[in-house]
Amino acid sequence: MELVTQHGQQVLEIRHPEFFARIFLQGAHLTEFAPRDSDNWLWLSSAANYAPGAAIRGGIPICWPWFGDPAKNPPEVADRIVDAKAHGFARTLLWALERTQSSDKSAEVTLTLDARDLGDRFGDWPLTASIAFEFTAKTCRITLSTHNVSDQPVTYTEALHTYFPTSDIHQTQVDGFDGSHYTDTLDNWQDRTQSGPICFDGEVDRIYHAAGDIRINTPEGTTRIESNGSASTIVWNPGPGKAARLPDFPDAAWTSMLCVETANTTSNCIRLMGGESHMTQLVLSRG
Numbered sequence: 105m106e107l108v109t110q111h112g113q114q115v116l117e118i119r120h121p122e123f124f125a126r127i128f129l130q131g132a133h134l135t136e137f138a139p140r141d142s143d144n145w146l147w148l149s150s151a152a153n154y155a156p157g158a159a160i161r162g163g164i165p166i167c168w169p170w171f172g173d174p175a176k177n178p179p180e181v182a183d184r185i186v187d188a189k190a191h192g193f194a195r196t197l198l199w200a201l202e203r204t205q206s207s208d209k210s211a212e213v214t215l216t217l218d219a220r221d222l223g224d225r226f227g228d229w230p231l232t233a234s235i236a237f238e239f240t241a242k243t244c245r246i247t248l249s250t251h252n253v254s255d256q257p258v259t260y261t262e263a264l265h266t267y268f269p270t271s272d273i274h275q276t277q278v279d280g281f282d283g284s285h286y287t288d289t290l291d292n293w294q295d296r297t298q299s300g301p302i303c304f305d306g307e308v309d310r311i312y313h314a315a316g317d318i319r320i321n322t323p324e325g326t327t328r329i330e331s332n333g334s335a336s337t338i339v340w341n342p343g344p345g346k347a348a349r350l351p352d353f354p355d356a357a358w359t360s361m362l363c364v365e366t367a368n369t370t371s372n373c374i375r376l377m378g379g380e381s382h383m384t385q386l387v388l389s390r391g
């Protein structure tokens with residue numbers, strides 16, 4: 105493992121005989137995980153903005169301590185938000201590298217963020233976050249832990265906003281939500297029920313009130329997401345119109361990516377009593 109400078113940022117490169125991974129310390133942002141002889145399991149925009157304070161388009165941005173538009177969050181979350189950007193502040197701040205460890209089979213990296221250190225500009229969030237990455241030749245396990253360090257209840261929302269590649273979004277399906285309820289944010293936030301696999305034909309932006317065992321089937325094969333401690337899943341593809349409006353996103357790239365986000369949001373927000381913690385985990389595997 106080596107800390108290097110890339111695009112003017114501190115980046116931890118994990119060069120293991122069995123796999124390669126790259127984590128930006130800003131945002132504790134994993135942009136690449138590739139077992140030996142494999143492509144990157146994560147999609148990364150060729151037009152990504154790596155400037156300090158910008159969110160990298162691709163990989164796994166950490167949305168914390170709120171997901172999405174502040175105004176769409178439960179009042180207990182929205183009331184704490186001072187810096188009214190979408191998806192919280194964790195994805196654009198520098199995390200501390202807490203621990204690294206590797207063996208002949210795996211590598212582990214832990215980074216932390218203490219929201220009490222940030223000052224008034226970010227509001228009153230008496231929370232600490234830690235993210236643990238565990239890589240092997242066959243899996244990528246990510247655990248986001250949140251701890252309420254105060255003696256009062258604190259409510260937050262979150263997402264591990266994973267970008268996946270596909271060679272053709274029209275031949276891509278997401279399995280695991282048949283019969284699940286979701287909120288269609290593109291249709292007045294109406295509640296609907298999924299029937300069969302999720303298919304893509306233009307913009308999709310949905311909050312599924314379900315999680316668990318998910319399969320992304322693309323022409324290249326199947327990626328599996330197992331989640332724990334997550335009760336929401338966001339499924340997003342910008343379609344041609346939104347893709348053209350996003351500055352860090354090539355116009356045609358909506359056909360070669362999708363996001364399936366391991367989350368706790370809207371009515372599945374997490375309310376931590378003083379001293380309590382919560383863990384949200386995803387495990388990626390292929391085949």
Ligand SMILES: O=P(O)(O)OC[C@H]1O[C@H](O)[C@H](O)[C@@H](O)[C@@H]1O
Nearest residue numbers: 159172190191309310338340363
């Ligand atoms: O552009 P960003 O702030 O990174 O957000 C990218 C996307 O994230 C989520 O998936 C939301 O559901 C989308 O509505 C949003 O467009």
